[in-house]
Amino acid sequence: MSAVPQGEPELLANGDKKKYKFVQKIPIQSYLIAIAIGKLESRRIGPRSHVWSEKEFVEQAAFEFSQTEEMLQTAEDLNGPYVWGIYDILVLPPSFPYGGMENPCLTFATPTLLAGDKSLANVIAHEIAHSWTGNLVTNKNFEHFWLNEGFTVFAERKILGRMSGEPMRHFDALGGWKELQYTIDVMGQDNPLTNLVVDLSTVDPDDAFSKVPYEKGSTFLWYLEDLVGGALKFEPFLKSYYEHFKFQAIDSNQFRTYFLDYFKDENEKTNQIQWDAWFNTPGMPIYRPSFDESLAKVCQELKDKWIQWNESTPSPFKADDLKSFLAAQKEEFLALLMLEDPLSVKKLETMEAAYHLNDVNNCEIRYLWIRLGLKGKWTNAIPRAVQMVTEQGRMKYLRPLYRDLYAWEETRTTALKTFEANKPNMMKVAIQGLEHDLKLAK
Incomplete structure (x- = not known):
């Protein structure tokens, strides 16, 4: 739970139950009280951290979040001492609607972070930062x-x-x-x-x-x-x-x-x-920072190359285009394309043939690639969209994907039927948001 464990579990007299004890000496807000129950295993990932999950995911989670102590030390240098004692991570079932939840001592994390290459572990830096910004103040x-x-x-x-x-x-x-x-x-x-x-x-x-x-x-x-x-x-x-x-x-x-x-x-x-x-004042901020866009330059250049390509000429694209890209740069490349007019089906098919984006495990890249396909009315994207909204419940992905499916007349019925089929497995906050997006809210 959102506290520090005290000793080993105590076997009760009847022999079929154990008593677990926790203590939280620091005052916390009521919304930060959390208790998790399940058939869980753990692995130590640092001097003050364990990762917990069902056994099928525990090794992958331990690899994914192996930089946790470095993040904690960096956060302390920036913010001051970490006062909570331990920092553990619990990987929740896929229906969890958020990227993470900053319960003191025990961050809840979505399994969509398990990309296989630590490329989405920055969400843990976000939850660690909450130890000061939200939990302390x-x-x-x-x-x-x-x-x-x-x-x-x-x-x-x-x-x-x-x-x-x-x-x-x-x-x-x-x-x-x-x-x-x-x-x-x-x-x-x-x-x-x-x-x-x-x-x-x-x-x-x-x-x-x-x-x-x-x-x-x-x-x-x-x-x-x-x-x-x-x-x-x-x-x-x-x-x-x-x-x-x-x-x-x-x-x-x-x-x-x-x-x-x-x-x-x-x-x-x-x-x-x-x-x-x-x-x-509503709307965008009245100030835009002067961003260093050096890492975005290659993303912009590749995006422009795709937009300018005349489909009547041979494709100039190859797998090596993305070889030197960080995962975040691949996301940016796709995000930039999302700001343009829809790509033709031929361009989308050519991109898949060159980059094999259908096979990517990183959920951010996968989600953007599906959205790009739906925007271009590429039927290949429909089953992948349905699969993604079915196998996980993170609202960051659910709501835009359902909006896209609903906006395309050909897939509107699919969106509504998929929502009704998946609704029993969703958390209430996700259901409420999707009912609004799908024009079902009363």
Whole structure:
């Protein structure tokens, strides 16, 4: 559970039950209390970490999350001491609707992270960051959810930058910017739920859940860091903020007051901040960071080559095109194509023949490739889309794929029938979102 185990399980007098004891000495919010029960095995992956899962996945999970201790140490260097004692990871069944859940001492993780090459393990950096941003300092309520998730995305990318270099931090943020743009396009530019601070007085927080507090919140912090003079000034502020508000639940005004007091000698800079515009204006952020796009350049070039290719000429593409690409660059290449007009079926078939993307295990790449096929009305993508929405329940993938299936008239019935067939295996929050997407909400 979300606490530290105490000793070995105690066999009870009747001999058919065991008693497990846990202690949590640090005050936590009620939503962070978690208990998991199942036929589980574990493997040690660091001096303060185990990974837990059903036996079929435990070795794969131990390999996938083997960098956990390095991430923890990097996070401590950035944020201050890790106060929770242990950091374990539990791989949940596929119906789990999120990438992860930051329960103290025991992160819940989706099995969609098990890519086989550690390429999706950055989600663990996100959950580790929550040990400060959300668990140590918590939003007062979910109208101020960005104080949890915006800070966490910002810290996660700081960890990524320290482990893999600043260009990778920028590259990841560039991808997040595109995800934010897609989210706001779907929700509507004027939708008040795309504000950084939202009014939930008449809205179920689950219905308001989106990428906005994650990416818009992270962008706001990036802006503030740039404004006050960069990381050398802003990172000490972050440590001070976590220390000042630890074990408390706060709102956005408390953050603003503390920020302005901390940087009281920088009035010329802080007076430029349009707090109301950041907090209460819908749509995209009013500031776009100056991203280092060096890792994106080859993705853009390959995308342009595909767009410009005249199909009446021989294909110039080969498997080596992607040989030097990181998994994240393959994602970016496909994400860039998603922003263009639909590819023809011939181009999609040629791409599959060259790159064999149908066989990729990385769920981010697989998901984008399916969406690209559906956008181009390639019937080959339909069974792969149905398979992906059936074998896992992560909303990040479910909702766009179901929207795409519903939007294509030829597959609308397939979307509705697949949803009804899969509904008994889904968690409530996923069902609610999909009923809205599929026009079934009452």
